[in-house]
Amino acid sequence: MIRVENIGKSLGGREVLKDVSAVFEPGKTNLIIGKSGSGKTVFLKCIVGLFEIDSGAIWYGDVLFNELNFHARKEIRKEMGMLFQGSALFDSMTVEENVRFPLDMFTTMNYEEKLERVNFCLKRVNITDSNRLLPSELSGGMKKRVAIARAIALKPRYLFCDEPNSGLDPKTSIVIDELIREITAELNMTTIVNTHDMNSVMENGEKIIFIEEGEKCWEGNKNQILQSDCKLLNEFVFANALAKQLKESAR
């Protein structure tokens, strides 16, 4: 479980996060939604420690993460996997080397064991016969799947996804959403997904946090979102005519 208590963060003199609190439970796909520039990526980067928070606390289980130094954080980082918006695969490495990288860095497994794990992870994300390809030779959807394979190589307890559907067609987006949901359940991970893709919200939203201008405005799940009276949330989620009709019919 990850617990975030009253965190605040300013960047370049602007207050990007204001007193945000949330609890993210294991085995669930937790979504952070909000329009572009609302602060959700900063929120995610604060949770994983890529940005230092100005105030508040971030707990991983019983460990106060934000108080740990670089070396102490390493132990928790080994239990984290992250899917970045642009996949962030290492350009100079093949698919196999990318997925093997965390195993090379943090395990004492021999080459055969590592290869077996790499192939298992790649198979799990439906990538086969692509071990020798470079990231530049992959499509956007394949890159995301390889990035997921790399993220789960060390069997993490926490999975973070920053806009996993960005730049993907609707069908591939659904495949990635399903993959994230299935892997979360299989490994009983605490998964946090940043998104503004409404399909993801309706499919994966076991817990949803809506952020607007750095403040948490609403919290609930995909069923509650249809009934919500939060004006800002409704303006964001039901921005188009089809979504408005859906909300009306739900009422």
Next chain:
Amino acid sequence: MTFRFLSGFGAYWMLLGKVFSRPEKPVIYYRQTMKELVSLGLRSIGIVTIISFFMGAVITLQTAYNTENPIYPTYLIGLGARDSIILEFSSTIVALILAGKVGSNIASEIGTMRVTEQIDALELMGVNSASYIILPKVVATLIFNPFLTLISIITGIVGGWLVGTTAGVITSPEYIYGIQYAFIPYYITYSLIKTLFFAFIITTVSSYQGYIVEGGSLEVGRASTKAVVYSSVFILLVNVILTQLLLS
């Protein structure tokens, strides 16, 4: 302006502190260093050889045309070319050329890693990204650049001999006598010491410029330019200091 310079200078030294911390897994760093030896070292031999050859030739011809006086013995052309090549050209000028080739390469590679979140991915895994990316480059250039300097010295002297004798400004025995006359072996040591400092400047300054990039491809391009400019300026500055310290 002064504050920006000082804060940048401080950030540079803090980055070096991260770079020279204990490697997580030495065997991985060893493999990376081997890759960098090829990428930053072996792949620079071509340009260093070509430039050194022609610079050696030009230095010989210019020395010859500027000492066309009966009171100067002809072998001085070989001596002048030798000392120019060893003392200044093969260490400093080659370092400036490498600042352009290797420096821009390093800054754009690391800058691209920064803007595509590859550095964030390393940090998130718990890898010391500065050390993992930069340390192998520093070690590789410190190992290989002295060889590039030696290659440059040899090629420059050969270029001077070949073009000098072909152009008829000096005979082969005179040139060979000249390059052996009053030879001070310490000059080679001096040149190699300078090379080590310059290699360190090129890799660390360029890596720093790439590592701190924020934004997109435009900023990566700017970082590459800054890497070359700052490396060159620091090379020239350190050259003056080292010359005074090592030759006075």
